[in-house]
Amino acid sequence: MIPSQSYSFSGIVVTLYFFFLFSFVLHTLASPKVHYCRDDQRDALLEFKHEFPVNESDPNFYDMIGSWNKSSDCCSWKRIKCDSKSGQVISLDIASVPLNNTLKPNSSLFKLQYLQNLTLSDCNLYGEIPSSLGNLSHLTNLNLVYNKLVGQVPASIGNLTQLRYLSLSYNQLSGKIPVSFANLTKLFALYLSYNYFESELLPDMSRLHNLEDFGASGNSFVGPFPPSLFTIPSLQWIQLGGNHFKGPLDFGNISLSSRLQILSLRDNKFDGPIHESISKFLNLEQLDLSNNSFFGPFPTSLLTILSLRRVNLAGNKFKGPIDFGNISSSSSLSVLDLSHNKFDGPVPESISKFLNLEDLDLSNNKLEGKVPGFLWRMVLLKLSHNSFSSFGKLSKVLDQAQIRDLRLDSNSFRGPFPHSICKLRSLEFLDLSNNSFSGSIPLCLRNFTKSIQVLILRNNKFSGVLPDVFVNATNLHALDVSRNRLEGKLPKSLINCEFMELLNVAGNKFKDKFPSWLGSLLRLNVLILRSNQFYGSLYHPHISIGFQMLKVIDVSHNDFNGTFPTFYFSNWLEMRQRITLNPEDGDTYMGYQIDTNDLQLVIDSRSYPTSMDMVHKGVDTEFEKIRRDFIAIDLSENRFYGKIPESIGLLKGLRLLNLSGNAFASNIPLSLANLTTLEALDLSRNQLSGQIPLDLGILSFLSIMDFSHNNLEGPIPRGTQFQRQNCSSFMDNPKLYGLDEICGKTHVPNPTPQESEKVLEPEEQVINWIAAAIAYVPGVFCGLVIGHIFFSHKHEWFTEKFSRNKSRLVIRGTH
Numbered sequence: 104m105i106p107s108q109s110y111s112f113s114g115i116v117v118t119l120y121f122f123f124l125f126s127f128v129l130h131t132l133a134s135p136k137v138h139y140c141r142d143d144q145r146d147a148l149l150e151f152k153h154e155f156p157v158n159e160s161d162p163n164f165y166d167m168i169g170s171w172n173k174s175s176d177c178c179s180w181k182r183i184k185c186d187s188k189s190g191q192v193i194s195l196d197i198a199s200v201p202l203n204n205t206l207k208p209n210s211s212l213f214k215l216q217y218l219q220n221l222t223l224s225d226c227n228l229y230g231e232i233p234s235s236l237g238n239l240s241h242l243t244n245l246n247l248v249y250n251k252l253v254g255q256v257p258a259s260i261g262n263l264t265q266l267r268y269l270s271l272s273y274n275q276l277s278g279k280i281p282v283s284f285a286n287l288t289k290l291f292a293l294y295l296s297y298n299y300f301e302s303e304l305l306p307d308m309s310r311l312h313n314l315e316d317f318g319a320s321g322n323s324f325v326g327p328f329p330p331s332l333f334t335i336p337s338l339q340w341i342q343l344g345g346n347h348f349k350g351p352l353d354f355g356n357i358s359l360s361s362r363l364q365i366l367s368l369r370d371n372k373f374d375g376p377i378h379e380s381i382s383k384f385l386n387l388e389q390l391d392l393s394n395n396s397f398f399g400p401f402p403t404s405l406l407t408i409l410s411l412r413r414v415n416l417a418g419n420k421f422k423g424p425i426d427f428g429n430i431s432s433s434s435s436l437s438v439l440d441l442s443h444n445k446f447d448g449p450v451p452e453s454i455s456k457f458l459n460l461e462d463l464d465l466s467n468n469k470l471e472g473k474v475p476g477f478l479w480r481m482v483l484l485k486l487s488h489n490s491f492s493s494f495g496k497l498s499k500v501l502d503q504a505q506i507r508d509l510r511l512d513s514n515s516f517r518g519p520f521p522h523s524i525c526k527l528r529s530l531e532f533l534d535l536s537n538n539s540f541s542g543s544i545p546l547c548l549r550n551f552t553k554s555i556q557v558l559i560l561r562n563n564k565f566s567g568v569l570p571d572v573f574v575n576a577t578n579l580h581a582l583d584v585s586r587n588r589l590e591g592k593l594p595k596s597l598i599n600c601e602f603m604e605l606l607n608v609a610g611n612k613f614k615d616k617f618p619s620w621l622g623s624l625l626r627l628n629v630l631i632l633r634s635n636q637f638y639g640s641l642y643h644p645h646i647s648i649g650f651q652m653l654k655v656i657d658v659s660h661n662d663f664n665g666t667f668p669t670f671y672f673s674n675w676l677e678m679r680q681r682i683t684l685n686p687e688d689g690d691t692y693m694g695y696q697i698d699t700n701d702l703q704l705v706i707d708s709r710s711y712p713t714s715m716d717m718v719h720k721g722v723d724t725e726f727e728k729i730r731r732d733f734i735a736i737d738l739s740e741n742r743f744y745g746k747i748p749e750s751i752g753l754l755k756g757l758r759l760l761n762l763s764g765n766a767f768a769s770n771i772p773l774s775l776a777n778l779t780t781l782e783a784l785d786l787s788r789n790q791l792s793g794q795i796p797l798d799l800g801i802l803s804f805l806s807i808m809d810f811s812h813n814n815l816e817g818p819i820p821r822g823t824q825f826q827r828q829n830c831s832s833f834m835d836n837p838k839l840y841g842l843d844e845i846c847g848k849t850h851v852p853n854p855t856p857q858e859s860e861k862v863l864e865p866e867e868q869v870i871n872w873i874a875a876a877i878a879y880v881p882g883v884f885c886g887l888v889i890g891h892i893f894f895s896h897k898h899e900w901f902t903e904k905f906s907r908n909k910s911r912l913v914i915r916g917t918h
């Protein structure tokens with residue numbers, strides 16, 4: 104509806120005015136674009152495309168460069184931009200197109216002389232960077248990240264003087280940074296991380312006076328830190344972790360207008376104290392100096408920087424008391440990691456002035472005294488491996504308690520379970536292990552069973568029963584109450600822990616039947632019942648066997664008895680897999696994320712080392728990390744009898760089988776020869792008869808074995824591994840023959856006086872592989888980190904290190 108229409112003169116003028124304006128705009132928009140793609144540019148692009156094995160119908164290419172063709176204007180092609188005036192191609196971005204080839208020196212790419220943006224990231228490019236790249240003199244952005252480029256960076260890169268952004272990270276480039284880099288004075292972002300660059304950084308970084316971000320982590324740069332870097336006024340972000348820089352950190356003259364926000368020098372070899380001039384970085388937010396050799400007292404001046412949010416000084420040699428100085432209430436500090444240093448004394452109460460502090464890691468120091476009550480306000484609190492002995496006053500802060508991850512392990516705590524922990528209703532990870540807590544485990548645990556994911560009470564003096572509080576523990580992944588004085592039966596409510604992956608109750612006084620009912624826990628990987636008073640049979644005809652996901656079971660040193668039906672192991676599907684580790688990268692598997700082939704429990708993207716104990720012949724061993732392909736059965740030192748079930752041969756992934764010290768009789772199953780990954784086999788001290796299956800001789804990984812104290816007869820298999828054994832592995836089998844070669848060969852020289860106390864009498868000289876491993880871990884103490892060495896070799900956990908002669912030296916305290 105048009106309101107009253109009055110045609111006034113001025114109205115017409117206005118209308119005409121708009122008419123002309125409109126047609127002008129229309130004309131401009133519709134006018135033919137002068138700037139169709141130029142033929143030479145189009146041809147260069149098509150030639151470039153054909154330099155690579157591009158499959159045009161493969162969707163990986165089609166949406167990108169596959170559709171480039173002559174029937175359309177090249178300026179309309181995907182991943183291309185042209186200059187609207189000249190029609191020159193100015194941008195080519197083909198990130199993540201699998202080019203799978205080298206970039207040739209005469210590539211048609213270099214005919215695109217007007218390119219400003221060139222992105223060839225994640226294109227599977229290999230070979231060297233051709234020097235002709237220096238021809239693209241208009242480049243402002245060059246991104247070659249995530250390829251497999253090798254060799255030196257050509258000096259001609261210094262010709263690209265318009266460059267503002269350059270990323271060469273995540274390649275395999277090597278050698279020195281060409282000095283011509285110093286001519287790239289317009290650079291504001293330079294990323295060289297994760298290559299093999301070596302020697303020193305550019306001597307005069309200060310010429311890059313526009314630089315804001317500089318990343319060169321994960322290379323082999325050496326030398327002292329170039330102070331010229333700190334003189335670049337625009338610099339905000341420096342990441343130089345994982346290089347070989349050394350010496351003291353010289354900040355030079357820090358300007359108070361420094362804009363530095365992030366400084367990471369982690370994993371280098373810097374030393375010396377932190378100079379107090381660091382406090383002049385008034386805009387610093389994140390500082391990571393971890394894993395260097397910095398020493399001296401706590402760098403108090405650092406904490407005067409109000410903008411500082413995250414500080415990591417872990418893994419250095421700082422010592423003395425922690426001195427926070429005068430803390431301003433406007434400090435932004437929220438994450439502080441001082442772990443793995445030599446700080447001593449108490450934690451100063453003044454820590455309560457850091458009102459934003461959420462994550463605090465003080466583990467592995469020499470701190471002592473009370474845990475200040477204030478710390479219960481953290482979200483993450485790690486105080487492991489210190490000498491803390493008690494808790495400060497808590498009452499006020501407990502209402503605000505929000506701890507999710509609490510690690511108090513390996514301290515000097517004693518007395519009853521700290522009931523205040525029961526107030527922590529969001530607790531997800533609790534580790535109280537290796538203290539002297541005593542008394543009963545309280546019912547109030549149920550206050551956090553809903554949230555708890557990992558509960559470790561190992562190696563304390565807890566007594567009484569394990570309370571039946573797990574009804575709601577549906578998030579519990581690992582429960583370790585081993586090495587306490589617990590008794591009675593396993594709580595039936597554990598059946599509700601549907602996410603349970605690890606259950607370790609070893610070294611207590613539990614007196615119960617075998618918990619067959621746990622067989623329904625579909626994720627249970629590791630079950631350790633060792634050294635308790637469990638009794639009865641493992642097999643009941645009317646109960647399904649379950650335990651499909653089991654990888655490690657240790658029921659040794661109990662009072663179990665009974666026989667196994669021949670099919671017993673056929674249900675253990677997980678052990679029937681042969682697990683291959685990916686030596687290169689992490690690998691996800693059944694709820695575990697595997698980092699460098701160690702099994703880590705990953706929950707909510709935080710990782711926790713899993714652990715378990717296994718004992719062998721009286722030696723307690725703790726596996727701090729369980730390698731994912733560690734598959735083991737230990738039924739030793741019980742009273743099992745009857746035949747060893749033939750179905751054992753189905754467990755193709757098995758590496759360790761210990762059935763010693765039982766009453767197994769009849770023949771050794773021939774199917775054992777199918778266990779091609781088997782590395783250790785102990786059948787000693789049973790009543791086995793018949794021959795040792797000759798096919799066992801072909802098991803090439805089987806390096807440790809013991810058949811002694813049985814009624815075996817016939818020849819010893821001829822395999823190399825058998826020939827390497829000690830005589831004692833076969834002793835006390837009167838009808839076994841072929842021992843001459845073995846026993847004759849390993850003539851043991853007279854022990855030196857030092858050794859003699861450790862060298863055991865032949866009868867006692869039993870296979871003791873875990874003990875052997877222990878002895879080769881330098882500087883360990885009680886709760887041994889044997890996993891570290893034991894599993895650090897990619898494919899075998901018994902290496903030359905544990906060869907016979909050496910292991911003999913460390914056999915101790917057996918039987």
Ligand SMILES: *[C@@H]1O[C@H](CO)[C@@H](O)[C@H](O)[C@H]1NC(C)=O
Pocket residue numbers: 158159160161162
């Ligand atoms: C090209 O890709 C298509 C679709 O992925 C595939 O079917 C075809 O085999 C591939 N051709 C060649 C030669 O690799």
Ligand SMILES: *[C@@H]1O[C@H](CO)[C@@H](O)[C@H](O)[C@H]1NC(C)=O
Pocket residue numbers: 169170171172173174175180
């Ligand atoms: C050629 O390019 C046009 C426009 O991108 C596209 O629609 C067409 O499918 C392409 N032809 C071929 C054979 O790829």
Ligand SMILES: *[C@@H]1O[C@H](CO)[C@@H](O)[C@H](O)[C@H]1NC(C)=O
Pocket residue numbers: 184193194219220244
């Ligand atoms: C080049 O890339 C930068 C950053 O992504 C962008 O700002 C700029 O507009 C691009 N220039 C061209 C010509 O595509």
Ligand SMILES: *[C@@H]1O[C@H](CO)[C@@H](O)[C@H](O)[C@H]1NC(C)=O
Pocket residue numbers: 156158201203227
């Ligand atoms: C590119 O190489 C990768 C691995 O090198 C391979 O998986 C892929 O099939 C190759 N793609 C083409 C198109 O050749």
Ligand SMILES: *[C@@H]1O[C@H](CO)[C@@H](O)[C@H](O)[C@H]1NC(C)=O
Pocket residue numbers: 207209210211
């Ligand atoms: C580039 O050089 C190679 C030999 O190095 C040659 O085979 C190829 O034809 C040349 N390509 C162009 C586009 O000139």
Ligand SMILES: *[C@@H]1O[C@H](CO)[C@@H](O)[C@H](O)[C@H]1NC(C)=O
Pocket residue numbers: 208209210213214235238
């Ligand atoms: C590089 O530029 C020079 C001069 O502009 C030219 O002669 C040469 O052919 C170019 N190189 C390549 C590989 O395009």
Ligand SMILES: *[C@@H]1O[C@H](CO)[C@@H](O)[C@H](O)[C@H]1NC(C)=O
Pocket residue numbers: 237258259260261262283
């Ligand atoms: C490019 O760099 C090389 C090596 O640094 C130099 O010899 C050459 O003159 C430069 N070319 C141009 C056009 O600047």
Ligand SMILES: *[C@@H]1O[C@H](CO)[C@@H](O)[C@H](O)[C@H]1NC(C)=O
Pocket residue numbers: 261282283284285286
């Ligand atoms: C840097 O550029 C200047 C002038 O453009 C030139 O003289 C000098 O050789 C270049 N330096 C390097 C290292 O390429």
Ligand SMILES: *[C@@H]1O[C@H](CO)[C@@H](O)[C@H](O)[C@H]1NC(C)=O
Pocket residue numbers: 522523525526547550
């Ligand atoms: C457990 O939670 C209840 C209910 O919130 C609370 O009253 C009780 O004090 C808690 N127990 C302990 C020991 O903190």
Ligand SMILES: *[C@@H]1O[C@H](CO)[C@@H](O)[C@H](O)[C@H]1NC(C)=O
Pocket residue numbers: 549550552571572573574575
């Ligand atoms: C389990 O949770 C329910 C509902 O939240 C609660 O009523 C019950 O008391 C809890 N049981 C235990 C043993 O914590």
Ligand SMILES: *[C@@H]1O[C@H](CO)[C@@H](O)[C@H](O)[C@H]1NC(C)=O
Pocket residue numbers: 638639662663664665
């Ligand atoms: C197993 O041991 C228990 C005592 O722990 C005994 O009562 C039972 O008879 C034994 N069973 C067998 C089959 O030996």
Ligand SMILES: *[C@@H]1O[C@H](CO)[C@@H](O)[C@H](O)[C@H]1NC(C)=O
Pocket residue numbers: 752773774775777
């Ligand atoms: C070993 O495994 C093969 C195939 O998996 C099977 O045919 C054979 O019977 C097994 N040998 C024994 C002795 O169980």
